[in-house]
Amino acid sequence: MSEKQIQDALREIARGTAEIIDEARITTLLKAYFEKGETYTVKAGFDPTAPDLHLGHTVLLQKLAAFQKYGAHIQFLIGDFTAQIGDPTGKSETRKKLLPAQIEENAQSYKTQVFKILDPEKTTVVFNADWINPLGATGMLELTTTFNVARMLERDDFDKRHKAGISISISEFLYPLLQGYDSVHLKSDIEIGGTDQKFNLLMGRHLQRAYQVGKEQAILMMPILEGLDGVQKMSKSLGNYIAVADEPNEMYGKILSISDTLMWRYYELLSTLSLSEIEALKAGVADGSLHPKKVKEALAIEITARFHTTAEAVSAGEEFQRVHAQSEIPTEMDEYSFEGAIWIAKVLVDCLLSPSTSQARRDIKQGSVKINQDKVDDEQLQLQTGEYVVQIGKRKFARIKVS
């Protein structure tokens, strides 16, 4: 009986993972849970500087939620100390220290988003500055004696940068050590992260051994979700992300704009459909019985509904159909008021549709600017009193009133 439960739980936990290290230990933990009701801890770390969660994060969060169903207590770690190190690729700006108030604010923002997926009863939010700062110079020195440079350079991105002659700061060597030390302090049983985190995750095991914690964390790695471009990983800084907090219309639209190839990737990593159901969809598209756009719409509905409501997702779908398939204007858009006749380029900038007057002029020249659905030809056009809907391209709209 319990044997089957363990197997089922393990299967759900393993679904979609890229790699699991020490699966035997996970089995042991599950066994202890089912037989004796013992809980265990699962750690996952997040960056406090970017509290905007996106779908890439939710791949991990959903996995954490799966663990919660089977006795896990989540250690939701906000890396406020390690964020100071960051990943400075040479000349990128030096990380500025976040103010405590700012960290607190970001943490709150995290919580409201995260608890859409995680069970707050089985989650503890922790900050690693709380135990790394007290380490002091002595503790830090001790930490560095547990590892050597040659092994540090085994890490793939260090290795590449080293060979390519790109500088690596000493502080960056500290990053994996500190992340690993988090696992020592928290005595984590399992840590999960993206495949790009493999080295850091393994460091947790290494350090738990070095500091004689009495256990070595199992590791579960999730594949990296590609962003909207389909090539690079989804990240806020690359701007290719779908945020958890995105409005229904925006979320729906972004999903529909991904390529057909990428759509299957999103299905595998984000959808709750079983793998065999996804295979069936693929087969349907391949033999022409299913239109790929229909399949993409279903995905957009599923994901939008997860972070909003089904009703909102459906109406986002209808709105999308209206605006894009029938080229009508959206029902809702930002509104602006102006006094007196005003130059069209100025309007575009003031409505935040365009970043600069120059760009606005170029857009007009190219014929991508429309007023009330009519193309604007005159670059010098002055808008007189009245109400208009202005747009650039197919996505940017604003309603304006000139009085």
Add this chain to the structure above:
RNA sequence: GGUGAGAUACUCAAGUGGCCAACGAGGGCAGACUGUAAAUCUGCUGAUUUUUAUCUUCGAAGGUUCGAAUCCUUCUCUCACCA
């Protein structure tokens, strides 16, 4: 500490006194075609109502010159070799 090489726009990368707001590629934006998919073709991609013009930009600050991304000086940073 010494020697040598280098720092150009979002990224890579040409340019070594005027023809440079700076070749080219990628990326991005827009137009055509579509399913806001892919592929393809085209235009744009520092700012500014002086728009066949003006202003600011080539690591930073000075200097030479009628004129500098290009030459000189100092500084900052990166890489390689030597110690």
